[in-house]
Amino acid sequence: MILGCIADDFTGATDLAALLVRAGVPVSLRIGLPSGPAIPGPADGVEVVALKIRSIPPDQAVAQALAALDWLRAGGARHVYWKYCSTFDSTARGNIGPVAQALMARLRARQTLYVPSFPENGRRVFMGNMFVGDQPLAESPMKDHPLNPMRDSDLTRVLAAQLGDDADKVGQLDWPVIRRGARAIAEAMGRCSTHVICDAIDDSDLALLAQAAHHLPLLTGGSAFARHLPEAWRAAGLIGPAGGRDALPVLPHGPALVLSGSCSAMTRRQVAGYAAHAPALKLDPLRLAAGDDGGMADWLATQLRAGAVPIIHGTAEPAEVAAAQAALGTERAGALVEDTLARAATLARGLGVARFVVAGGETSGAITGALGVTALRVGAEIAPGVPWCLGEDSAGPLALALKSGNFGDEGFFDRALAQAG
Ligand SMILES: Nc1ncnc2c1ncn2[C@@H]1O[C@H](COP(=O)(O)OP(=O)(O)OP(=O)(O)O)[C@@H](O)[C@H]1O
Numbered sequence: 370m371i372l373g374c375i376a377d378d379f380t381g382a383t384d385l386a387a388l389l390v391r392a393g394v395p396v397s398l399r400i401g402l403p404s405g406p407a408i409p410g411p412a413d414g415v416e417v418v419a420l421k422i423r424s425i426p427p428d429q430a431v432a433q434a435l436a437a438l439d440w441l442r443a444g445g446a447r448h449v450y451w452k453y454c455s456t457f458d459s460t461a462r463g464n465i466g467p468v469a470q471a472l473m474a475r476l477r478a479r480q481t482l483y484v485p486s487f488p489e490n491g492r493r494v495f496m497g498n499m500f501v502g503d504q505p506l507a508e509s510p511m512k513d514h515p516l517n518p519m520r521d522s523d524l525t526r527v528l529a530a531q532l533g534d535d536a537d538k539v540g541q542l543d544w545p546v547i548r549r550g551a552r553a554i555a556e557a558m559g560r561c562s563t564h565v566i567c568d569a570i571d572d573s574d575l576a577l578l579a580q581a582a583h584h585l586p587l588l589t590g591g592s593a594f595a596r597h598l599p600e601a602w603r604a605a606g607l608i609g610p611a612g613g614r615d616a617l618p619v620l621p622h623g624p625a626l627v628l629s630g631s632c633s634a635m636t637r638r639q640v641a642g643y644a645a646h647a648p649a650l651k652l653d654p655l656r657l658a659a660g661d662d663g664g665m666a667d668w669l670a671t672q673l674r675a676g677a678v679p680i681i682h683g684t685a686e687p688a689e690v691a692a693a694q695a696a697l698g699t700e701r702a703g704a705l706v707e708d709t710l711a712r713a714a715t716l717a718r719g720l721g722v723a724r725f726v727v728a729g730g731e732t733s734g735a736i737t738g739a740l741g742v743t744a745l746r747v748g749a750e751i752a753p754g755v756p757w758c759l760g761e762d763s764a765g766p767l768a769l770a771l772k773s774g775n776f777g778d779e780g781f782f783d784r785a786l787a788q789a790g
Pocket residue numbers: 378380381514515516630631632633636652653654683684685689690693694702703704705706707728729730731732733772773774775
C-alpha cells in the first residue's frame with residue numbers, strides 16, 4: 370500500500386476516496402477505527418480511514434488518529450496523509466495542528482506540508498491566505514459555521530495558534546516560488562520550518578507540490594493535493610501505471626431519503642430548492658430539546674408509503690443557528706440535530722429505504738455510525754468530491770451519498786437521486 374489516509378470527517382473521507390479513484394489507484398474506505406487486526410492494504414493503492422474527529426477535544430482527536438496510524442502502518446502504508454477540510458475547518462484548539470504534530474512525532478517526520486486548496490471547488494490559498502470563491506475565508510459564509518466558524522483567513526496564524534510550543538515553527542511556501550517549479554519548491558522546503566503552509570491556486574500548483582514533496586512520510590491537506598500524489602509516485606517509479614478503474618458498484622434500488630444537518634450556504638440553497646417540490650420536515654433544536662420532533666416517525670412512514678423521497682433537515686440560517694446555540698449551547702444544539710437525523714436514518718432503514726443522500730460531515734458521521742456501516746465502495750462522482758458509495762448494514766446493501774456542506778450546486782439532491790437510478 371502506497372498511502373494510508375486519516376480523514377477527520379466522513380464527507381471528507383468520501384471526497385478523498387473519490388479523487389484518489391480518479392487518480393487511477395485502488396482505494397479501500399473504512400468507516401470508523403477498524404476493530405480487527407490490520408490487513409494488507411490494496412497493492413500500490415490507498416486505504417482511507419474515516420474518523421469523526423474534527424470538532425472533538427484535541428487529546429481525543431490525537432488518540433484516535435494515532436490508533437488509525439498504527440493500524441494503517443501495520444497494514445503496510447508507506448506514506449501517510451492527514452485529510453482535513455479544504456476550508457481548514459478548526460476549533461479554537463485544533464485539531465489540524467495537534468493531530469499533525471502527533472503523527473509527525475510517531476513517524477519521526479521532520480517536516481510536513483499543509484495543502485488544503487481544492488481549486489475545482491473554489492478553495493485557494495495565496496500568500497498563506499485562504500479564499501473561498503472570490504472571498505477571503507473569514508468573510509465567506511464559513512465565518513458562520515455552526516461548529517467551526519473560520520474568522521481568520523491567514524492559515525499561518527490559524528495553524529500557529531494550534532501548535533503550542535511549535536507555534537514559531539510555521540512557515541509559508543508562497544505561490545511565486547511554487548510557480549517556478551518542483552526544484553524551486555524543494556530548495557525552499559530545505560530552508561523552511563517544520564510546518565509549512567502551502568499556496569496553490571490551481572491544480573498545476575498541486576501537481577508541482579506533489580512532485581517536490583511526495584517522498585515525505587506525512588503529507589496533509591485536502592483531497593485535491595492527494596489526487597496528485599499517485600502521478601508523482603508513478604513518475605518516481607514507486608508504483609505501477611494507473612489501472613483502469615474497477616467496475617462501478619451496483620447501487621441497490623428502493624425508496625430513498627434526503628437528510629441534512631449542514632447549515633452551510635450551499636446546503637441552505639440546496640435544501641430550499643429541494644423542499645420546494647418534495648415533502649420536507651424541518652427539525653428545530655429548541656423543540657427537539659423539549660422532546661418534540663414534529664411527529665417524525667409517523668410523518669416519515671406516511672411520506673414513504675406515498676412513494677415520495679422526503680427530506681428531513683435541521684438546515685437553518687445563521688441567525689436561527691445562533692439563537693439555538695445561545696439557548697442550548699453549541700454542542701447540545703448540534704448533537705440534538707445529529708441524533709435526530711441518525712434516528713430518522715435507522716427508522717427509514719426499517720421502512721426499506723436503501724438510498725440516502727446526506728448533507729454535512731458531522732451529520733454523515735452520526736448517520737453512518739447509527740446505520741452500522743463499516744466500509745464503503747466508491748462509485749460515480751455526482752459533483753466534484755461527492756461520490757455515490759455502496760455500503761452494507763445488517764439489513765443488506767445500501768447506497769450513501771455523503772455531501773460536504775458547500776459542495777455541489779443547487780440541483781444536487783435531484784441530480785444525486787437521478788444518478789442512483
Ligand atoms: N438548526 C440548527 N441549530 C444548531 N445546530 C445545527 C442546526 N442544524 C444543524 N446543526 C448542527 O450543525 C452541524 C453541521 O455540521 P456538519 O459537519 O454536519 O455540516 P457542514 O459543516 O456544513 O458539512 P462539512 O463539514 O461536510 O462541510 C451539525 O453538528 C448539526 O447537527
